[in-house]
Amino acid sequence: MPQPRRSKKLVPLSTHLGRVLIITAAAFGFKSAAADLPPATAKALRNAGIPEKNVAVWVQEVGAARATLAWRADAPMNPASAMKIVTTYAGLELLGPAFRWKTEVYLDGDDLILRGTGDPKLNYESFWMLLRNLRGRGLRELRGDIILDRSYFASMQAGPFDNDTYRPYNVPPDALLVNFKSLRFTFIPDGDKAVRIYIEPNLPGMEVVNQLKPGAGDCPDGTRAFREQIQASFQSQPPRASFLGTYALSCGERELNVALYDPQEYFAGIVRQLWSEMGGSWKGTVREGSVPPVAKLLYVHESEPLSEVVRDINKFSNNVMARQLFLTIGAERGTPPGRTEESARVIRQWIAAKKIAAPELVLENGSGLSRLERISAQHLAALLQAAWRSPVMPEFVSSLPIVAADGTMKKRLLSGPVAGSAHIKTGLLNDARTIAGYVLDRQGKRQVVVMMVNHPRAPEADPAMDALIEAVYRQAIGRARPTTNRPGSSSARP
Numbered sequence: 001m002p003q004p005r006r007s008k009k010l011v012p013l014s015t016h017l018g019r020v021l022i023i024t025a026a027a028f029g030f031k032s033a034a035a036d037l038p039p040a041t042a043k044a045l046r047n048a049g050i051p052e053k054n055v056a057v058w059v060q061e062v063g064a065a066r067a068t069l070a071w072r073a074d075a076p077m078n079p080a081s082a083m084k085i086v087t088t089y090a091g092l093e094l095l096g097p098a099f100r101w102k103t104e105v106y107l108d109g110d111d112l113i114l115r116g117t118g119d120p121k122l123n124y125e126s127f128w129m130l131l132r133n134l135r136g137r138g139l140r141e142l143r144g145d146i147i148l149d150r151s152y153f154a155s156m157q158a159g160p161f162d163n164d165t166y167r168p169y170n171v172p173p174d175a176l177l178v179n180f181k182s183l184r185f186t187f188i189p190d191g192d193k194a195v196r197i198y199i200e201p202n203l204p205g206m207e208v209v210n211q212l213k214p215g216a217g218d219c220p221d222g223t224r225a226f227r228e229q230i231q232a233s234f235q236s237q238p239p240r241a242s243f244l245g246t247y248a249l250s251c252g253e254r255e256l257n258v259a260l261y262d263p264q265e266y267f268a269g270i271v272r273q274l275w276s277e278m279g280g281s282w283k284g285t286v287r288e289g290s291v292p293p294v295a296k297l298l299y300v301h302e303s304e305p306l307s308e309v310v311r312d313i314n315k316f317s318n319n320v321m322a323r324q325l326f327l328t329i330g331a332e333r334g335t336p337p338g339r340t341e342e343s344a345r346v347i348r349q350w351i352a353a354k355k356i357a358a359p360e361l362v363l364e365n366g367s368g369l370s371r372l373e374r375i376s377a378q379h380l381a382a383l384l385q386a387a388w389r390s391p392v393m394p395e396f397v398s399s400l401p402i403v404a405a406d407g408t409m410k411k412r413l414l415s416g417p418v419a420g421s422a423h424i425k426t427g428l429l430n431d432a433r434t435i436a437g438y439v440l441d442r443q444g445k446r447q448v449v450v451m452m453v454n455h456p457r458a459p460e461a462d463p464a465m466d467a468l469i470e471a472v473y474r475q476a477i478g479r480a481r482p483t484t485n486r487p488g489s490s491s492a493r494p
Helices: 013-028 041-047 079-093 123-134 223-229 263-277 308-316 319-333 340-353 375-389 393-398 457-475
Strands: 054-061 069-071 102-108 111-115 146-149 182-191 194-200 207-210 213-215 231-235 239-243 246-248 253-259 287-288 296-302 421-429 432-440 444-455
Touching: 041 457, 054 308, 054 375, 054 457, 069 375, 079 308, 079 319, 079 340, 079 375, 079 393, 079 421, 102 123, 111 340, 123 263, 123 296, 146 263, 182 231, 194 207, 207 296, 213 287, 223 246, 263 287, 308 319, 308 393, 319 340, 375 444, 421 444, 421 457, 432 457, 444 457
Parallel strands: 111 146, 146 287, 207 239, 213 246
Antiparallel strands: 054 069, 054 444, 102 111, 102 296, 182 194, 182 253, 231 239, 421 432, 432 444
């Protein structure tokens, strides 16, 4: 990814520490306190070449009056995907865990009209069920066009996050987003002779050039490294995918998700494929439109409940689903159609109602896939404290990855005593790294933990963050002490 632009420095911490911390202390009874970073964390930061001035930390027992550790805790930091904590917690409280998105299907003469409300998980299987339900209601032939009503979300002009335009995380929000607009390429070794490629959905006109050769060596970790090894290249007009490198047999079966098509072309292709498989035919076109008053409602397809969607968002850090939820919050609790500005306003109002003063908060899309979004470690921790007291606590906490068990924490701290004893959301950009969540320490006390690193070497901060989690589990955090005029405590953004 290209390096994000470097932000201008903010005023030193000493000039505004009192204002922010006094507001928070008045609201929550927090006291300004800090301690040295745990030795193992500080050492790991030094080994990674990351200065402590680029780090923010907050550790506090759930329900306690003060923090055990507060390090540059009010500095505005880019939280990367940990911003999903704000979006998903807000969604659960503002919409309710049982909230479901609806996709309505109408008939207007021979035309079929679909009106979406932003279902984040209208995936291949779910859309297949939608079409099956239409056939079950007597719709055997599609004689006219298919009209897509996407008006529930305002149109957006924002471009992709980076130059990797075919990665699914760059798919923009869409009130009628089907299957993330993506193709899934599955690579299946056939002994040591060949590698077969299976595509789902296999849309008409898709060309695949497969010159992969099975070989020895380690399977690369991460999508980018895997794509480089198999020399994957893509083009959208005409749709074409080429794979020319060596496929390490140690990979076994591997998947690669790619977004090649524009929304209407993709929608038309997936309908033709699935409708044909069901025994139907369709020769019309897909076009934009709206539901006329005379149209007849044929079927309403409902999504999974929000509690299940939130698990997918947080466990696997799904940016597209987070952005869909973010816009839905604004459309449902504010003024439709869904707009980023309205969603940000609604969430700010929700946070303020909790007596959390977070003047540094910047919300761009609610997913953390942003170079602009900001929050402090202290206020992210304050939201985690509030979530623990919330009626939606079980749904929210269970959505966070479990250390050494699942999601984005599945491969972290595998052999340590903390394995299985922490729910931690991660965040990663080229120059931002975050952990945020809950650790059940060895005495059975629940601790809120937030650590953020903003620095070009941030992706190398994992050992330092793992060391912090282990120190919290062992209750090895130093005794808190006041931070006023603390040397090196500048809150300048990296």
